[in-house]
Amino acid sequence: MSPLDRIANVSILKQHDVDKLYKVENKPVFSTSDQLCFLVRPRIRNVKYVADIVNADKAAGRTRKYKIIFSPQKFYTCEMVLEEEGIYGDVTCDEWSFYLLPLDDDIISMELPEFFRDYFLEGDQRWISAVARALQLLNSLFGPFTRTYGIGRCAKMAHEVWRELAEENEGDAQARKPEIGHVFLMDRDVDYVTALCSQVVYEGLVDDTFRIKCGSVDFGPDITSSDRSIKVLLNTQDKVFNEIRNEHFSNVFSFLSQKARKLQSQYDRRRGMDIKQMKNFVSQELKGLKHEHRLLSLHIGACESIMKKKTKQDFQELLKTEHSLLEGFDIRESTSFIEEHIDRQVSPIESLRLMCLLSITENGLIPKDYRSLKTQYLQSYGPEHLLTFHNLRRMGLLTEQAPGDTLTAMESKVSKLVTDRAAGKLTDAFSSLARKSNFRGISKKLGLIPHVDGEYNLKVPQDMAYVFSGAYVPLSCKIMEQVLERRGWLGLEDVVRLLNGNEFAVTDAGVEENPTWESQRVILAVFLGGCTFSEICALRFLGKERGYRFIFLTTAITSSGRLLEATMETVT
Amino acid sequence: EVLQNHVLEAKVFHTEYGTGVAILTGAHRFTLTTNIDDLKLRRLPEVPGLQKRPSCWAVLCQDRVLVILLAVGQELYLLDNTSFTLVTPPELSPHAGAYLQMAVSFNYRYLALFTDTGYIWMGMSSLKEKLCEFNCDFRAPPKQMAWCKRPRSKQRAVVVAWDRRLLVAGDAKEGIQFVLDEDSCLVPELDGVRILSRSTHEFLHEIPEASKEIFRIASMAPGALLLEAQKEYEAASFGKCFIDKFPPESFVRTCRDLRVLNAIRDYQIGVPLTFSQYKQLTIEVLLDRLVLRRLYPLAIKICEYLRLSEIQGVSRILAHWACYKVQQKDKSDEEVAHAINQKLGDTPGISYSEIAARAYDCGRTELAIKLLEYEPRSGEQVPLLLKMKRSKLALSKAIESGDTDLVYTVVLHLKNELNRSTFFMTLQNQPVALSLYRQFCKHQEPETLKDLYNQDDNHQELGNLHVRSSYTSEKSMEGRVAELQDGVDEYYKAKNEFAAKATDDQIKLLRMQRRLQDDFDKPYLDYSLHDTVYNLILDGNHKRAEQLYRDFKIPDKRFWWLKISALAEREDWEEMEKFSKSKKSPIGYLPFVEICVKHHNRYEAKKFAPRVAPEQRVKAYILVGELDQAADTAIEHKSESELNLVLAKCTSSTDAAVAEKINRAKTQSLKK
Structure with missing residues (x-):
């Protein structure tokens, strides 16, 4: 499903005289319509596709109307490319300021998966203003935020740009009672580690296995036990899913069978009526029961399919390796496991994931392993991944x-450079300078x-570690927990230093704090570069424990697979 | 046409569409526009038989349509967009005579006609209803005629002016006459008539009922009493005490407004407005007018007094003041910039960039730059800086703003403005801009990207570029190898030996794959090394596979994994057995068992089970289904967990003997 489907699906579009929908790609469009409308992200590549279509029409002597709608905003470069391709006068452009798509009661996505690669790999800051605008939009809808941490x-940059936006618009905002x-931020x-771990809560597993x-x-035919696949919306509306989404996978099956029995007994009440x-x-309950029954059978199907893939010996061993990496035990053994994983061509993404996990938790691979694992990987999955490795190194x-302290010296120089206010806005192309992960510390x-x-x-979990079978508390969530608890970064100086700094805590002077307000328990968790379902589950758990209500705003939902795919160089 | 025939007469009029002008040309044709800010000329049709200038005419607004009413002698005509019709006012006196003057009221509702018999007809401008008529003794054509009426008042009157005489005519038999001392001019207003002469400015209007009641001799109306009281107590708000729940807002507002009106009525300002005129005009327009007359201090005082928001009030006026200030050529740039900043500070709503734009328009570029320094939003500074050709400054400002799009705008602007080498040099000093431009080049100008990397000796990226193009753009074998070779060279320069070596290997592999493709007539290109060797084995080309294994130093473990999987897929069990005996397996023998089982060959799998290392042997036996053997091994190992593992696999019907054996062993071990 695409974001557009969530807002206006094909039938709605057809009702509004849309003849046919195409994917914008490097292909000619065969259509007899005299108007073409392109809804695209503002990327040079997309504009070039459009230009090719328009120029092909021109060559064929066709005249049509063209409209490009850039979402969420138009960039100057796009117009520039239109001009260079000689079609500036042939198309009209528009903007669709689409920033927020609510995926669920507590999840808002900006649906910008490219944010991750653009910013963290290419050092492109284009989406920062988009994030700022999204924040401004929430700010105008739900009143001022009392306190902002990040x-x-x-x-930091997104926050600064948003502050400027907010100041500009201060005039039109009425004094509102804050709701968040x-x-x-x-x-x-x-925290890359959390994103790279195998997910074992149900929602995360479904995402890792089937991609939400x-x-x-x-859900494919093997799950629906029919001959076609079914699109299922996974959110709080799905009563069955809602009860198991945050559960560790090992609990899900027993829950589902319990549920099945309960449903059966409800059916059975018919007897003797x-x-x-x-x-x-029949008129009141049956429909609901049937619906629930259908959902239940779908989730049982999904579970079975996951079980088939994940409960094999391999998966257990994989998890074991992950856990020892996180704990820092048996590094040699884990390294051989990874090597074997690569040698047997188990999966390019999985192999890469383990290599990265090893590197981050160990603050880099020792030179011998660094070379040999890469060589093995290239032999298994193709030489073009030399470029992938370059990307991964850039991102740390x-x-x-x-060897020794040489890097640390340079690092301190760089970090001095970036703490300087003027240089603070220097590009992140330099963040690449192999930053240490310091995970162990x-x-x-x-x-x-x-x-x-x-x-x-x-x-009955005691802490957020349950989302990783009790082996590890997600770092990102732990940071939030600590900062919220301390109402700032005080006492976390050591951690902040290990995290390479750039922390901030700002109180809006215009908003008086009133601890009795319900809103003071509402926290907007903003993930720049994506958040995983495991993190969402962990924070939901924390919320329940501490009486917070977390709302998630993310540039996109991510997972280890998506994250690594974004860094890969593929040959096509 | 207007140019050719000269303008005989023009009338300015105000409607809800704005200010319009109607023109009568020398050819006796009318042309009009409804809004002078959005100039669209409309030429009205010719008036048949109109040979001389009409004696009088006026613009009427009927149902939002503008028409012209004109009089020729004793006839009255209505001229609209398409037609021309003769009209007669209702109940017109038969002895009226020829029309000399006409007047339309401020709101276009009423019309007055003056004829050469001294007769005045007053009625609705729709010409459907007469209100009253008036006969006066003066026959001479009046200089001007205007309606004098308050909004919502029932009293109506017209003021007729001759050279030295003024007549107010209304519903009564008698008119009121005034003598004019000087040549005067009438200006109809919303609520009365202004009489302007060279030295005086008077306002004639109907006295409102309330005032009448206050000032009438011996009036006992509340207002009059209040006035008396005020004289006693000097408290204007005295009366308000007698009213329960009197909302104070309107009282305060009215007092404020009155003070403002008094202030602008001062002879130095000279804007005598009535209350209703002021309300109609709105405070914003009044402020604009004051600003246009450069009465900045007064305007600011009024804003402050009326507590207008800063953006609406003070800042706007200050900005106007600043724009005026920059035009003062006799002061130096420093002085002006300083003076402006002193006054403006960082008042909200002030746009320094707008003021700077004005300064630039006046040709004061330096001043504009100085003013821009005060602009807090760097984004606002950029467009003007670009316009002033201060591109490098614009670039730094754009980067400061954190708005990538803005940076792009400047970068691409610079690209066109500067020559290539200066452009590159400029970018070198601006890493953000440089990285953005690289992004652009990646898609749009790959060659430029190479130049950019060359300039700062970034051999790593150059190497990457070559390697990437060997996979994406190059199609021929030679081309691909050449690109890779360039990549190798660059990687060496970048001291990245790993990448150089890997790329070198890739060249070797490509050449080899090409040979294989020729020899076996099968596609090998673009397989990874692993897949290449795998496919060779799958096709039974063991020799070539061995060769690659040696040439590329494939680790033993990988080679064994790959070979047994390929052999199993080929179901070449004989070769597999031979291979297993070629030397000691680096991966042990469990993988042999596993791979055979995976390909459903238990028979072969069983052969390997005894060779599996002891610690994995139980697992191997279970895999091949030899539970009895598995149990024996487990007993031999004295391993409780292994025993349990086997036991778990036993099904009661077939493996009862084995289960019993295990249980016995377990109890025995317990005894010990």
Whole structure:
């Protein structure tokens, strides 16, 4: 499902005289319509596709009307390309300021998956203003935010741009009672580890296995046990899903079977009913039951399919390796596991994921492993990934341990450069200068690896670590928890230093704080570069424990697969 | 046409569409426009038989349509867009005579006609109803005639002016006459008539009922009493005490408005407005007029007094003042810029860039730049800086704003403005701009991208570029190899030996694949090394596979994994057994068992099970289905967990013996 489907699906568009829908790509359009409308992201590539279509029409002597709608905004470069391609006069342009798509009661997505690569790899800041506008929109809808926290350079910039926007618009905003108390902005590169871990809560697993797109998933014929696939919207409306989405996968099956029994007993009440009761039952309950039944069978199907893929020996071993990487035990053994994984061509993405996880948790690979794992990878999955490795190194996802202190010296120089106010806005192309992840230190300081006597209780979890089978508390969520608890960064100086700084906490002077207001418990968690379902689950859990209500604003829903695909160079 | 025939007469009129002008040309044709700000001329049709100038005419507005009423002698005509009709006012005196003058009221509702018999007809401008008539003794054509009427008042009157005489005619038999001392001019207003002469400015209007009641001799009306009271107590708000729940807002507002009106009535300002005129005009327009007359201090005082929001009031006036200030050529740039900043500070709503734009328009570029320095929003500075050709400054400002789009605008502007080398040099000093331009080049100008990297000796990126194009743009074998070779060279320059070596290997592989493709007539190009070797084995070309294994130093483990999977897929069990015996397996023998089972060949799998390392042997036996063997091994190992593993696999019907054996072993081990 695409964002457009969520807003105006094909039948609505058809009602408004849309003849046919095409994907904008490098292909000619065969259409007899005399008007073409392009709804695109403002990218040079897209504009060039449009230009090709228009120029092909020109060559064929066709005249049509063309309109390009850029969403969320038009960029100057796009117009520039239109001009260079010689079609500036042939098309009209428009903007659709579409910033927020609510995927669920508590998830708002900007549906900008390209944000991640653009900013964190290419150092392109184009979307920062989009984030600022999204914040401004929420601000105007839900009143001023009492307190804003953030960490990461992008978060800082987005916050600054938003403040400027807010000041400009101050005149039109009436004094409103705030409905969102706190905002927390976080860059994805503050915590790559969490995003790279295998997801084991149901919603995350469904995403990892079937890819949830725009809050909807395609269940194939093997799950629907029919001959066609079905699109299912996964949100709070789905009563079955709503009850299991945040659960560790090991609990899901027992829940589903319990649910099935309950449903059956509700059906069974039919027996012994008189005609009138039966009539009531059929007219009132049966439809709901049937619907629930259908959902239940779908989720059971999905579970079975996941089980088939994930409960094999391999998956268990994979998780074991991940956990030892997180804990920093048996590094040699894990390295051989990864090597074997590559040698057997298990999966290019998975292999890469493990390599990155190893690199981040160990602050870079030792030079020998760095070379040999890369060589193995190129032999298995193709030489073009040499470029992928270059990308990963730039982002600090896959690096080589630096001998001695030389790098640290340079780093301090760089960080000095960026703390300078004027240089603070310097591009992030330099953030690439192999930043250390310091994961081990951070993990120790924040206690990310829980030490439980005996087995971790996944049914009644004690902390957020349950989203990773009790092995690891997601760093991103832990930071939020700590900052919210301390109402600032005070006491977290060591952690902040290890996280490469760029933290901030700002109180809106214009808003008086009133701890009794319900809004003070509402927290907008903003993820720049995407957040995973595991993180959402963890924060939902934290919310329940501490009486917060988290609302998620993310540039897109992400996962280890999506994240790594964005860094890959593919040959096409 | 207007030019050719000269303008005989023009009338300016105001409607809801704006200010319009109607013109009578020398050819006795009418042309009019409804809004002079949006000039669209409309030429009305010719008036048949009109040979001389009409004695009088006026513009009427009937149902939002503008028409012209003109009089020729004793006839009255209505001229609209398409037609020309003769009209007669209702109940017109038969002895009226020829029309000399006509007047339309401010709101276009009423019309007055003056004839050469001294007769005045007053009625609706729709010409459907007469209101009253008036006969006077003066026959001479009046100089001017105007309606004098208050809004919502029932009293209607026209004021007729001759050279030295003024007559107010209304519904009564008698008119009121005034003597004019000087040549005067009448200006009809919303609520009365202004009489302007060289030295005086008077306002003639109907006295409102309320005032009448106050000032009538011996009036006992509340207002009059209040006035008396005020004389006693000097408290204008005295009366308000007697009214319960009197909302104070309107009282305060009225007092404020009155003070404003008094202030502008001062002879130095000279804007005598009535209350209703002021309300009609609105405070904004009044301020604009004051500003146009450069009465800045007064305007600001009024804003402050009326507590207008800063953006609406003070800032706007200050901005006007500043725009005026920059035109003062006798002061130096520093002085002006300083003076402006002193006054304006950072008042909200002030746009320094607008003021700077004005300065630039006046040719004071330096001043404009100085003023822009005060502009807090760097984004606002950029367009003007570009216009003034200060592109480099514009670039830094754009970067400061954090708005990528703005940076792009400037970069692409610079690209066209500067020559290539200066352009590159400029970018070198601006990393943000440089990285953005690289993005642009990546899609639009790949060659430029190369130049950019060359300039700052970025051999790593150059190498990447070559390698990328060997996969994407180059199609021929030679081309691809050449690109890769360039890549190797660049990587060496970048001291990236790993990349150089990997790329070198890729060249070797490509050449090899090409040879294989020729030899076996099968596609090998673009396979990874692993897949290449795998396919060779799959096709039984073991020799070539071995060669690649040696040439590319494929690690033993990988080679064994790959070879047994390929052999299993080929179902070449014989070769697999041979291979397993060629030397000690670096991956152990469990993978052999697994791969055979995966391909449903238990028979072969069983052969390998005994060779599996002891710690995995139980697992191997279970895989091949030899539970008895598995149990024996587990017992041998004395491993409880292994025993349990086997036990879990036992089904009660077929494996009862095995299960029993295990249970026995378990109890035995317990005893020990």
